[in-house]
Amino acid sequence: MIKREGYLIKAGLLFFFIFLEILSGRTIFLISSFSFFTTCVLSRQPIRQGRAMKISHQTVVNRIIVVAGLLFSLSEAYAAALLPDKQQKVNQEAINPEYYQGLSPEEAYQWFRDAFSESRKSTELFVLPETEEEISKRATIFNENLQRIIKENAESVSKGESLRLGITAHADLTQEEFQNRYLTLQLPAKRPEVLPELKGLELQQRLSALPDSFDWRDKGVITSPRNQWFCGSCWAFSGTEAVESFHAIHNNMTVTALSVQQVLDCTPKQDGCKGAWPGVVMDYSKTDGICPESCYRHYYSMELSCKKQLIDKCPTHIKVGGYASVPQGDDKALQVTLLKQPVSVSMEASSFWFQFYLTGVFKASHCHTPAKIDHAMLLVGYGRDSHGEAFWLIKNNWGSWWGQKGYVKVQKDKVNTCGISSFAIYPTSI
Secondary structure: OHHHHHHHHHHHHHHHHHHHHHHHOOHHHHHHHHHHHHHHHHHOOOOOOOOOOOOOHHHHHHHHHHHHHHHHHHHHHHHHHHHHHHHHHHHHHHOOHHHHOOOOHHHHHHHHHHHHHHHHHOOOOOOOOOOHHHHHHHHHHHHHHHHHHHHHHHHHHHHOOOOEEOOOOOOOOOHHHHHHHHOOOOOOOOOOOOOHHHOHHHHHHHHOOOOOOEEHHHHOOOOOOOEOOOOOOHHHHHHHHHHHHHHHHHOOOOOOOEOHHHHHHHOOOOOHHHOOOHHHHHHHHHHOOEOEOOOOOOOOOOOOOOOHHHHHHOOOOEOOOEEEEOOOOOHHHHHHHHOOOOEEEEEOOOOHHHHOEEEOEEOHHHOOOOOOOOEEEEEEEEEEOOOOOEEEEEEOOEOOOOOEOOEEEEEOOOOOHHHOOOOOEEEEOO
């Protein structure tokens, strides 16, 4: 009986580490599971022994092996849990172009790989280049991008502009590769309805009471920036985040992160990582509802089969009544809507300056006219910076190491900068 209990304890600990791996998506927990399992097999002894049992020399050695395996597993798990914070600090240094000064091209690329390796390995869709030919190719692209970033920053300084560029995790991609992997937004054939409150006299009355600045982050209704990785799922993030913020505001509660993976898996007749439109997320929320992220699986950066059994077990399914549109190109109506709730916006993001945006105000001059809209994000505020430049504050889906901790400031004193008010939509009540 005692021997059986010992094996049950071992089995329980083994399944505990496997559970952590499934829950977190970190392979280190699976390694820890294997390590612990191996030590258990080697020891061939239960962890617990009866007090009356005579403890042999071999039993003591076996127990030491088991405890050592357990401590190793726990230490690896603990290190994995802390890794995101450590990696974040490394990335914050590595995004600065000056970080690579004085290095040879080969050294600079190796530093980049080291700094962003864990971030890039976190997605199943991306593997660091391993062949010498591929590494050489990526090193060349990285150093070309680095030199251009340095040049563009110098020009911004000479012009007295605030815009600065930095290194991102996709700094060894060409612009074409970057666009193909990230910018896959599909615009709708038909524009959504514009509600009466954004037309005519009623809009003019609302315009008379606009504050100089506003930021929904101060209200506790915006989740932390997430990362779509190399999956064209900007539409899923933008739509889901608009729904989760609307739900929090409408119910006067702190925001709950909703499952982007559920939207990616279960939204019907969409192309998943190949792109879609934020409006379909709101349509899906209207009919099926979106589960909290804690109920459905975490984001995998790929479209998977829809897990109905997970959805059915969720205690809540967040629904909206539908969605409406801001009048095309109407920045004033967009500002009025933003004071009610965060807005899903779509704009052009294909330029070199957006790919490597670090800080400052992103200018309309860095987009085409008319804008080639290809990316969806979440508009959360507006204001003026220390230089007096008016900006829209937008939450992106490229991780907290991109831009200003995941956010970008886009020029506001130009009408419809980069198409920001061309396809702006927001959820409506049931």
